[in-house]
Amino acid sequence: MTDSPDRIYATPQAQVSDFAFNEDVVRVFPDMIKRSVPGYPTIVENLGVLAAQFAQPGSALYDLGCSLGAVTQAMRRHVRSEGCRVIGVDNSAAMVTRCHEYLHAQDSMFQELLPYELIEGDILALDFKPASVVALNFTLQFIEPERRLELLTRIRQSLLPGGALILSEKLRFEDEAEQALLTDLHIAFKRANGYSELEIAQKRSALENVMKPDSLQQHRERLLAAGFRQVTPWFQCLNFASLVALP
Template sequence: MSDVDRLFATPLAQVSDFVFDENVARVFPDMIKRSVPGYPTIVENIGVIAAHYAQPGTLIYDLGCSLGAATQSMRRHLRQEGCRILAVDNAAAMVQRCAEYLSAQDSMIEELVPATVMQADILDLDFEPCSVVVLNFTLQFIAPPQRLALLQRIRQALLPGGILILSEKFRFADDREQERLEQVHYAFKRANGYSDLEIAQKRSAIENVMLLDTPQTHLSRLEQAGFSQAYSWFQCFNFGSIVAHA
């Protein structure tokens, strides 16, 4: 069980850049649930979409897996023979807890798709041929100049008929749209018990770490990376998810 997220509940003399350390890992499920509108729907349907496109006997990647929510969802839905999932994250605290969650899932459900979690920088991975790749709120933490090259490498690794599922927080080119959706997002966080202080300090912590793109930037980059088609399948306020086909 995770703790309640109170990381930004008291005034901080200096707000440091957000890092995925043990303190964050400990409260992460609560943080995500209360911070990301539509997150349960996205995670559950990553499993549904992955199960539809996964090919028997192939590898599936969950890149930037954090605590493995997408991996757990895919394991609940996948029925293809011989698939395996590789969940990757560069944060040691996340990897450790992810492994514990996957082990607990193994003990509760029989005949799940095998899943391995490893600590690594996804920018350094040598991708093997695969049928599904998940980037669930991961690309936004990659330096913008490195995003296209990563997507190109993923595209090259995908088998014919394979897909990438890309979930992100968006910014919007239209200033009024951006402001209105941002304010509704803050209202969502307040409705989930966050104070204005917590919202402001979290925003300061993450603004230099999580660099956002517009939906159109994502779609254009995916086309540039060599994907044959990319489209949005879900949006809730300023959060959404895209499917890109090899």
């Protein structure tokens, strides 16, 4: 199984379409996310470590917006609580198909992995089972802003006492100078990873209407409104961060 380099936006497009997790993106996704999201490998690996701290026997562990299953796999490798099952959910049929292939390949490389289930569907319509860990890894930013509180409230209601929500997102900053600085540094990160000015500009246009980042304060206030009692940032690299929210 091989992945292609991300060249989706390398040639000029007369009209840049809204970003979608289609076959073209799925084919290059591992390369795309590694070169676009600073700290991504660290976040993914440590999501497994964090999940092991909160996982409870016999409960579900959710990877919402699982894409190719990197977080699902991290949780499967790190969590040892008896009777747990990782449930990955994504609304992209192409992602789910390739995710099955990745996880099946991983099964031959690692022993004692947790069982998993993949669901192709809308996380907004998901019927949650009692869960001890829920991961939203760069997923909430693609949900309509007016429905984010609804989703987080349902997640909070599904979490068992002692469980946790782990939320990773691109951040927007209220201070204009801070926003400008971190935007420039993120662009520098992309340049350093081989993206051209054309690729950076066209990708930005593609995401403009479909990805709506929030500030850290907005995330905190929304999580508290959803019923979480503690919200703690555990990682930040440039304008990307991950939080742990406890019920």
